[in-house]
Amino acid sequence: MSRSKASGFSDLVTGVFMLSVLALLGYFTIVISGIDLITGKEKVDVRVVFDQVGGLKDHDNVMYRGTKVGTVDRIVLGDREVTVIMNIDKDVILREGYTIRVQSMSLLGGNLMVLEEGEGLVLDLLSTDFKGQTPTDWMKDVQDITANLNKITSSGEIEATISNLKSATEKVNNVIAKVESGEGTVGKLIQDDSVYEDLKVTVANAREVTDEFKGVRTVIENVTQITEKLKDDKYYDELEKGLTAFRTAFEHLDMGEDLKASANEVVVKANDLLGTLNNVAARLEQGEGTLGKLATDDTMYNEINALIRDMRQVIDNYRDTTPISTFGSLATGAL
Amino acid sequence: MSIIEFKNVSKSFDSLVVLDGLSFQVEKGEILAIVGPSGTGKSVTLKHIVGLLDPDEGEVTVSGKPRIGYLFQSGALLAWMTVYENVALPLKETTKLKDKEIEELVMAALHEVGLEDAADKYPGEISGGMQKRAGLARAIVRRADVVLYDEPTSGLDPVTTLTIHKLIRKLNRDHGITSIVVTHDIQGAIHLADRIMLIKDGKAVETSKVEDFVQSANPVVQEFLEAMKGELK
Amino acid sequence: MGFVREIGAAGKIGLGTVIRFPTVFRSRDSRAEFSHQLYKTGISTLPVVTVVSLFTGMIMALQVGLELRRFNQEIYLGAAVMISLIREMAPFSCGLCLASCVGSAIAAELGTMKVNDEIDALRIMSISPLKFLAVPRVLALCVMAPLLAFYCCVIGTIGGGVVGATQLGVDFGQFMSSAMSIAERKDLFVGLVKALVFGLTIGVVAVSKGLGTKLGATGVGRATQHSVIVNFLLILMFGYMITRLCYQ
Numbered sequence: 001m002s003r004s005k006a007s008g009f010s011d012l013v014t015g016v017f018m019l020s021v022l023a024l025l026g027y028f029t030i031v032i033s034g035i036d037l038i039t040g041k042e043k044v045d046v047r048v049v050f051d052q053v054g055g056l057k058d059h060d061n062v063m064y065r066g067t068k069v070g071t072v073d074r075i076v077l078g079d080r081e082v083t084v085i086m087n088i089d090k091d092v093i094l095r096e097g098y099t100i101r102v103q104s105m106s107l108l109g110g111n112l113m114v115l116e117e118g119e120g121l122v123l124d125l126l127s128t129d130f131k132g133q134t135p136t137d138w139m140k141d142v143q144d145i146t147a148n149l150n151k152i153t154s155s156g157e158i159e160a161t162i163s164n165l166k167s168a169t170e171k172v173n174n175v176i177a178k179v180e181s182g183e184g185t186v187g188k189l190i191q192d193d194s195v196y197e198d199l200k201v202t203v204a205n206a207r208e209v210t211d212e213f214k215g216v217r218t219v220i221e222n223v224t225q226i227t228e229k230l231k232d233d234k235y236y237d238e239l240e241k242g243l244t245a246f247r248t249a250f251e252h253l254d255m256g257e258d259l260k261a262s263a264n265e266v267v268v269k270a271n272d273l274l275g276t277l278n279n280v281a282a283r284l285e286q287g288e289g290t291l292g293k294l295a296t297d298d299t300m301y302n303e304i305n306a307l308i309r310d311m312r313q314v315i316d317n318y319r320d321t322t323p324i325s326t327f328g329s330l331a332t333g334a335l
Numbered sequence: 336m337s338i339i340e341f342k343n344v345s346k347s348f349d350s351l352v353v354l355d356g357l358s359f360q361v362e363k364g365e366i367l368a369i370v371g372p373s374g375t376g377k378s379v380t381l382k383h384i385v386g387l388l389d390p391d392e393g394e395v396t397v398s399g400k401p402r403i404g405y406l407f408q409s410g411a412l413l414a415w416m417t418v419y420e421n422v423a424l425p426l427k428e429t430t431k432l433k434d435k436e437i438e439e440l441v442m443a444a445l446h447e448v449g450l451e452d453a454a455d456k457y458p459g460e461i462s463g464g465m466q467k468r469a470g471l472a473r474a475i476v477r478r479a480d481v482v483l484y485d486e487p488t489s490g491l492d493p494v495t496t497l498t499i500h501k502l503i504r505k506l507n508r509d510h511g512i513t514s515i516v517v518t519h520d521i522q523g524a525i526h527l528a529d530r531i532m533l534i535k536d537g538k539a540v541e542t543s544k545v546e547d548f549v550q551s552a553n554p555v556v557q558e559f560l561e562a563m564k565g566e567l568k
Numbered sequence: 569m570g571f572v573r574e575i576g577a578a579g580k581i582g583l584g585t586v587i588r589f590p591t592v593f594r595s596r597d598s599r600a601e602f603s604h605q606l607y608k609t610g611i612s613t614l615p616v617v618t619v620v621s622l623f624t625g626m627i628m629a630l631q632v633g634l635e636l637r638r639f640n641q642e643i644y645l646g647a648a649v650m651i652s653l654i655r656e657m658a659p660f661s662c663g664l665c666l667a668s669c670v671g672s673a674i675a676a677e678l679g680t681m682k683v684n685d686e687i688d689a690l691r692i693m694s695i696s697p698l699k700f701l702a703v704p705r706v707l708a709l710c711v712m713a714p715l716l717a718f719y720c721c722v723i724g725t726i727g728g729g730v731v732g733a734t735q736l737g738v739d740f741g742q743f744m745s746s747a748m749s750i751a752e753r754k755d756l757f758v759g760l761v762k763a764l765v766f767g768l769t770i771g772v773v774a775v776s777k778g779l780g781t782k783l784g785a786t787g788v789g790r791a792t793q794h795s796v797i798v799n800f801l802l803i804l805m806f807g808y809m810i811t812r813l814c815y816q
Contacts, residue, residue: 010607017610021715024722029756031748059750071749385692403692411689413681425693427597428700473693 042090043070046125048113050082050132054102056111062086064115072113084132086113094130096120101133338363338401338481338513339384344393345537346379353379355537356393361481366507366514368528370521370559375534377517381405381483384515401513404474404482408489410466412458412473418445419454422473429477444472448502464495468502475506482506484516488523496520500527521563525549533559577780582772585702592703605708610716613669617716618723620661625724628652629731633738642738646746649728650721654755655815658721659713660807663766666713667799671774674705675795678778679788687779697779706771713767714760721759758814762807769802 053075062070070088094100098118102111113132123130337360346354353376361367369377382388383395385403397403412421422444426437445451448468453461458469467487474482484503488496500523506512518524524531525545532542533556540555541548548556592602632648678701681687690697725747732738777795781787 010611011603013611014603014607017614018606018711018715021719025715025718028718028751029753059752061749382688387688387691405689405692407685407689409684411685413686425695427595428695429693470689473689477693 043087044090044125045073045085045087046128046130048084048086048100048130048132049078050084050102051080051134053082053084053132054104054111054134056084056102056113060111060113062088062113062115064088064092065117069115084113088115088125090125092125093117094123094125094128096123098123098130099133100130336363337361338398339515340394340396340398341380341383342394342396344380344383344390344395346376346383346388346391353537354383354390357534357537357539358393359532359539359542361513361515363513364507364511365529366503366516366527368524368531369515369517369534370519370524370531371534371540372559373519376537377519377534378408378485380534381485381515381517384481384483399480401480402477404471404477404479406467406470406474406482406484406487408486410458410463410470412466412469414458417455417457418450418461418469418472421458421469422476425473425477440476441472444476445469447475447506448472462495464491464498467491467499471499471502471506475510475512478510479512481513481515484514484518486518487516488518488520496523503527521560535559574776574780578772578776581698581702581776581779582768584698585706585772585775586768588696588699588703589707591699592707598700598704602704602708605704606712608673609666609670609705609708610712613665613716614719616669617662617665617720620665621658621720621723622727624657624661624720625649625653625727626731628657628724629728630735633732633736637736642732642736643742643746645732645736645738646725646729646743646748647750649732649743650725650747651750651755653721653724653728654751654759656759656807656811658724659717659759659762659766660803661724662713662717662720662763663770663803663807664800666709666716666767667770667803668796670709671770671799672792672796674771674774675778675781676788676792678775679781679791682779682781683784683787698775702771702775702779706768706775709767709771710764711767713770714763717759717763717766718756754814758810762810765806765810766803769806770799773798773802 056072056075058072058074060072061068062072069092070086073085073087076083076085092115094115095118097120099114099116101114103114104111339361341357341359344354344357345352357376357380369380371377379388383390384397385405412418413424416424419441423437423441426432426440430437432440442451442454445454448471450465450468450472453465453469458466461469471482471487482503487499487503491499503514503516504527507514516524516527525548528545530542530544531548533540533548535555541551541553543551549560551557592598629645629649632652633642633645636642636645636648678687678697681701687697687701690700725744729738729740729743729747732743733740774795777791777798781791
């Protein structure tokens with residue numbers, strides 16, 4: 001029976017063929033299911049929520065540190081957002097401060113998902129709902145900027161803002177300049193320590209006049225407050241921050257030369273102001289001028305306090321005794 | 336007692352009328368020869384008996400649910416099977432017999448037709464006469480009660496024809512197999528059959544015992560006998 | 569009318585064959601016949617299928633590659649070849665091979681059996697020709713068609729990779745990685761289902777054309793020819809329909 005021998009052989013060949021194709025089919029199915037048998041890397045599904053995905057499609061590549069770590073598995077349209085489920089290597093690390101964005105691959109189209117690691121604590125890939133950045137739509141951004149600039153310039157808003165700012169800065173600058181040059185009361189207090197010397201004498205002399213003492217005390221308290229404020233970094237820092245932001249904003253806006261010049265002027269002046277304030281504060285701290293001395297030297301304050309205490313006593317005594325004896329005891333008690 | 340009965344059976348293929356009110360009976364255990372010119376519906380008659388064809392009109396009755404074997408003109412052996420496998424096929428496919436029992440039955444059938452030695456040969460490797468005998472073995476292997484022979488000797492030499500005729504007789508005698516033999520060989524029919532039926536234009540012109548058939552005064556029978564004699568000369 | 573009747577007969581044969589599929593495993597003989605048909609369907613056609621799919625992949629790689637090169641996008645060659653092979657060309661070319669090699673053979677074989685009364689002989693022996701002849705052939709086609717389609721895909725991709733490496737300067741490894749990155753489970757599944765449908769169609773059409781053979785040897789020739797033509801048309805139409813159904 002030659003037929004059965006032949007059929008045994010043909011069965012063998014058929015079996016070998018079918019098994020090999022099935023094995024290949026199995027391997028292929030596993031590979032396209034996302035399990036990498038060659039590198040043995042395990043993959044996980046990670047969810048990223050986007051406002052919009054800019055044309056990202058299923059099976060687009062996911063890049064991390066410049067290498068492909070997986071693909072977009074599927075994209076689910078939500079109520080107001082789009083959830084992208086990407087199938088990536090388990091080894092990928094995302095930390096707080098990560099960024100996930102969609103990037104276009106070439107002029108012909110095609111997109112990539114780009115993951116950047118971040119620097120904070122490591123986030124769990126499976127349990128975190130990652131937030132993706134809305135892809136940059138350059139055309140739309142340029143349109144928005146142009147439209148806003150048009151609105152601002154045509155309504156004259158920006159000119160008004162700049163001129164207001166300019167005059168405000170000028171005023172502050174003038175005040176500070178006057179303070180520096182010693183004009184006005186505060187200016188003198190800062191510039192000149194003769195007032196301090198005078199005050200000392202005055203305090204000594206003032207034991208005779210109660211009202212004068214009261215006035216000086218108020219001045220001293222006010223000056224202390226001002227000095228404290230000037231010494232506090234917070235105010236200085238806030239002002240500086242505001243200016244920096246303002247400058248950055250203007251540097252990025254492409255506006256007319258006139259506007260730019262005005263804006264720059266404001267910034268320069270505001271900078272000067274800051275510098276001056278800084279100088280004043282520094283000088284006060286070093287104890288220059290009357291205010292500086294008052295602020296740094298508490299003996300005067302204590303003396304004045306003692307004076308007031310004595311004055312009270314004197315006044316009380318004065319009511320009972322003769323004026324001359326009163327003046328005599330006052331003079332001896334103070335000296 | 337009739338085992339097969341045709342009552343006014345008519346059959347047409349498209350516009351061609353093949354059987355036109357055919358009526359006859361087949362008695363149990365007899366050999367009936369159906370003769371007639373080619374294309375008069377002899378094979379169609381046989382196909383009605385086994386249900387391969389259904390009559391347009393009339394009735395075909397087969398009583399007592401006999402096992403029917405059928406020997407086709409070509410033998411109709413499956414080319415990719417050996418003679419043994421061909422004969423064993425109806426047993427394997429339609430019974431639950433064990434291989435051993437099947438082998439016994441097949442070898443017995445092959446012995447009946449004298450083909451034990453050709454059991455492992457393929458149909459293409461044996462002669463036409465042997466193919467018909469193998470076909471006959473397959474027809475009788477299920478212990479058929481009735482065997483229908485469709486031109487069993489056409490295309491065979493006289494010696495082989497005689498062998499087949501002897502075989503049909505032997506099966507009829509030894510196993511009481513009712514036989515219906517369709518043939519255009521009137522001489523063979525006369526030698527072989529108990530009764531002869533002549534069909535012409537889809538009708539039974541004459542149905543009678545062989546001796547009566549030969550003596551028949553029916554002009555159609557006479558014409559047919561004359562034509563066949565002329566052919567033989 | 570005749571056309572509608574023919575479709576009805578083919579449908580009956582198709583249904584009758586499919587519901588008898590389990591019978592193929594019932595006896596040792598039918599299992600042996602089935603495995604013989606698997607061999608005839610799968611292995612005998614392998615040389616033709618290999619050459620056809622190899623050249624299909626090569627032609628596609630060349631055509632697509634030349635276009636991609638204009639945009640410096642040759643890296644996508646593997647993806648382009650793979651996606652068209654796995655979805656469309658592999659089942660399609662495999663279907664055409666099977667229709668012309670196996671379908672025609674089935675139609676001719678059953679047609680010859682029909683004109684030799686062998687079909688009638690089976691019926692008289694109470695053997696269903698559908699169970700005995702159609703089931704192992706059609707089932708073998710249904711099993712082998714998806715396997716061959718996948719084989720076509722593999723060979724075609726390799727052919728494409730070779731063309732890419734030798735004529736378009738695309739690294740073979742890069743070609744393969746591009747091919748693998750684009751392939752999707754759905755594509756594979758649709759491709760295999762398509763091939764299965766083609767296999768079933770080829771089998772049913774060939775069997776019904778074969779069993780419907782009339783008028784001797786001329787009839788056999790005509791049945792064979794018709795089975796090939798009808799199968800080609802149906803492969804194209806069903807291919808489109810399945811694609812339409814699965815990729816909207």
